[in-house]
Amino acid sequence: MNPTPLATVILSALLLQATVSRADDKAAAEAPSKSRPMSEILAASKAEEWRTLDPANLLYLDLPAGQVVIELSTDFAPKHVANIKKLAKQHYFDGLAILRSQDNYVVQWGDPDGGEEDASKAKSLGDAAATVEAEFETPWSKTIDYTRLPDPDVYAPEVGFSNSMPVGRDPATERGWLTHCYGMVGVGRGNATDSGSGAELYVVNGHAPRHLDHNVAIVGRVVQGMEFLSALPRGTGPLGFYEKPEQRTTISRIRVGSEVPESERKGLEVLRSDSASFKELTELRRNRRDDWYVAPAGHIELCNVLLPVRAR
Amino acid sequence: MNPTPLATVILSALLLQATVSRADDKAAAEAPSKSRPMSEILAASKAEEWRTLDPANLLYLDLPAGQVVIELSTDFAPKHVANIKKLAKQHYFDGLAILRSQDNYVVQWGDPDGGEEDASKAKSLGDAAATVEAEFETPWSKTIDYTRLPDPDVYAPEVGFSNSMPVGRDPATERGWLTHCYGMVGVGRGNATDSGSGAELYVVNGHAPRHLDHNVAIVGRVVQGMEFLSALPRGTGPLGFYEKPEQRTTISRIRVGSEVPESERKGLEVLRSDSASFKELTELRRNRRDDWYVAPAGHIELCNVLLPVRAR
Numbered sequence: 077m078n079p080t081p082l083a084t085v086i087l088s089a090l091l092l093q094a095t096v097s098r099a100d101d102k103a104a105a106e107a108p109s110k111s112r113p114m115s116e117i118l119a120a121s122k123a124e125e126w127r128t129l130d131p132a133n134l135l136y137l138d139l140p141a142g143q144v145v146i147e148l149s150t151d152f153a154p155k156h157v158a159n160i161k162k163l164a165k166q167h168y169f170d171g172l173a174i175l176r177s178q179d180n181y182v183v184q185w186g187d188p189d190g191g192e193e194d195a196s197k198a199k200s201l202g203d204a205a206a207t208v209e210a211e212f213e214t215p216w217s218k219t220i221d222y223t224r225l226p227d228p229d230v231y232a233p234e235v236g237f238s239n240s241m242p243v244g245r246d247p248a249t250e251r252g253w254l255t256h257c258y259g260m261v262g263v264g265r266g267n268a269t270d271s272g273s274g275a276e277l278y279v280v281n282g283h284a285p286r287h288l289d290h291n292v293a294i295v296g297r298v299v300q301g302m303e304f305l306s307a308l309p310r311g312t313g314p315l316g317f318y319e320k321p322e323q324r325t326t327i328s329r330i331r332v333g334s335e336v337p338e339s340e341r342k343g344l345e346v347l348r349s350d351s352a353s354f355k356e357l358t359e360l361r362r363n364r365r366d367d368w369y370v371a372p373a374g375h376i377e378l379c380n381v382l383l384p385v386r387a388r
Numbered sequence: 389m390n391p392t393p394l395a396t397v398i399l400s401a402l403l404l405q406a407t408v409s410r411a412d413d414k415a416a417a418e419a420p421s422k423s424r425p426m427s428e429i430l431a432a433s434k435a436e437e438w439r440t441l442d443p444a445n446l447l448y449l450d451l452p453a454g455q456v457v458i459e460l461s462t463d464f465a466p467k468h469v470a471n472i473k474k475l476a477k478q479h480y481f482d483g484l485a486i487l488r489s490q491d492n493y494v495v496q497w498g499d500p501d502g503g504e505e506d507a508s509k510a511k512s513l514g515d516a517a518a519t520v521e522a523e524f525e526t527p528w529s530k531t532i533d534y535t536r537l538p539d540p541d542v543y544a545p546e547v548g549f550s551n552s553m554p555v556g557r558d559p560a561t562e563r564g565w566l567t568h569c570y571g572m573v574g575v576g577r578g579n580a581t582d583s584g585s586g587a588e589l590y591v592v593n594g595h596a597p598r599h600l601d602h603n604v605a606i607v608g609r610v611v612q613g614m615e616f617l618s619a620l621p622r623g624t625g626p627l628g629f630y631e632k633p634e635q636r637t638t639i640s641r642i643r644v645g646s647e648v649p650e651s652e653r654k655g656l657e658v659l660r661s662d663s664a665s666f667k668e669l670t671e672l673r674r675n676r677r678d679d680w681y682v683a684p685a686g687h688i689e690l691c692n693v694l695l696p697v698r699a700r
């Protein structure tokens with residue numbers, strides 16, 4: 077039993093080797109040094125490494141327990157995003173409910189009367205479309221922001237980040253897509269691929285169900301308040317649906333950020349995925365070297381990369 | 389916009405091709421057929437495909453909201469498991485608390501007075517050891533049950549299942565380890581690798597933090613009642629610790645299954661990871677073919693494999 081962390085052991089071995097063979101400071105210099113902790117990396121980050129979120133592409137979702145903020149992606153699902161914004165501006169979501177919380181899968185919200193039993197009871201979508209063309213992946217335009225993650229992936233030929241959202245990319249087809257990582261928000265749909273409108277949305281609350289990639293339009297990610305969705309009691313019906321109406325959590329309202337009074341806005345910023353600090357944070361999780369870790373992983377999986385958000 | 393699922397499109401294309409070139413039923417026969425749904429696979433499974441959990445290796449954890457059952461792994465962490473069972477039999481855990489719930493990471497429980505500020509206030513470990521030798525990985529003995537998952541993995545040379553628990557394996561070093569998938573239970577420790585005893589345990593409540601593999605002793609997995617841990621309110625202190633004692637959830641008790649009266653036992657069975665039904669379920673998630681899915685993933689990531697549990 078060796079209580080000494082492996083990083084220290086490696087360093088000692090290299091120093092010893094240098095001592096035994098010849099005096100060579102290079103070996104020690106090449107040995108892994110301790111990582112800066114996340115707090116230090118973030119504190120030392122530069123202002124220009126952060127991107128201020130555009131209020132026009134944010135949703136403020138009010139629950140009794142607290143407020144959730146979602147950033148929408150106009151790059152990957154522009155038609156769905158436009159429809160969701162239209163719905164929110166019409167106050168469509170206000171008074172609807174969390175319908176489903178399935179452990180280690182998704183939390184889903186929408187119109188409790190929106191089922192297929194009696195369409196006449198469903199809340200009107202007003203000016204918004206009832207069906208939107210599938211946006212499961214998109215042609216990879218050169219204007220799309222992209223920082224590739226050098227690590228392998230089980231599901232996609234290559235993965236990375238676009239404006240601090242996790243994406244998959246296929247260089248062969250030149251197409252890209254948002255991926256089902258924790259906190260990503262997608263559009264519920266029926267069997268027809270254009271049957272989703274954005275009136276019913278879900279968020280991933282467990283291990284990334286990446287098999288859903290390419291099958292659903294993902295529209296964005298939760299950037300603040302995820303804990304108010306993830307800590308909801310699980311529904312006891314099939315697929316985690318709540319069995320009784322009184323078990324559902326009511327959504328007070330969902331507003332587009334640009335319609336929220338300036339004094340109530342959160343002023344959120346995300347760490348740019350093309351920044352040096354982002355790279356250092358990712359490396360910290362890939363190969364953490366400190367007094368606790370004994371075996372750095374050497375790799376990082378897409379959905380394990382931290383995507384820091386802060387209030388200005 | 390094509391509202392027809394891709395599986396149907398592929399089938400039609402193959403049939404069309406057969407019609408255009410020559411009458412050849414083989415093409416149609418080779419086209420993917422629809423998957424049986426999970427419920428059908430499970431309903432059709434044979435009795436011998438299920439393994440009855442040994443009460444001697446179960447923990448029954450009672451929370452105000454409900455009961456959690458954990459299966460312990462004597463293959464991968466025998467020393468920690470023995471110490472945890474000793475602690476439970478001494479009623480060590482009864483009256484302790486959930487100390488931490490960090491969103492998308494872990495829920496952790498133990499002695500609220502077990503911190504380093506004032507060791508005299510900590511609850512006595514009785515006959516149990518205060519430190520246990522690190523069991524972060526284990527030499528791969530031929531008696532270890534193993535079904536390899538043929539899919540790639542970001543963190544391990546190869547992965548699979550041992551008695552329905554997710555494992556990593558390195559054929560080069562002939563060593564194996566339990567992996568940090570959702571619901572897996574590990575041993576909190578300090579900087580020294582032997583500083584964990586099992587008196588403080590955590591469970592993964594989000595995307596698998598696989599970078600913790602090889603750094604912690606994993607002792608088992610939650611087989612029932614995970615929702616009572618995962619839906620706990622997140623702590624608002626650093627690392628998700630609860631800031632006020634009254635925010636903590638009290639653990640009524642933790643009992644070893646063999647000390648639970650027979651009438652109260654759950655009679656749980658897990659689907660054997662070497663069974664045909666397990667293989668079919670995994671394939672269902674790897675390549676689901678039904679009226680909803682348009683793009684089967686082709687692969688499955690270790691922690692996305694379903695590990696069914698049922699009550700006899």
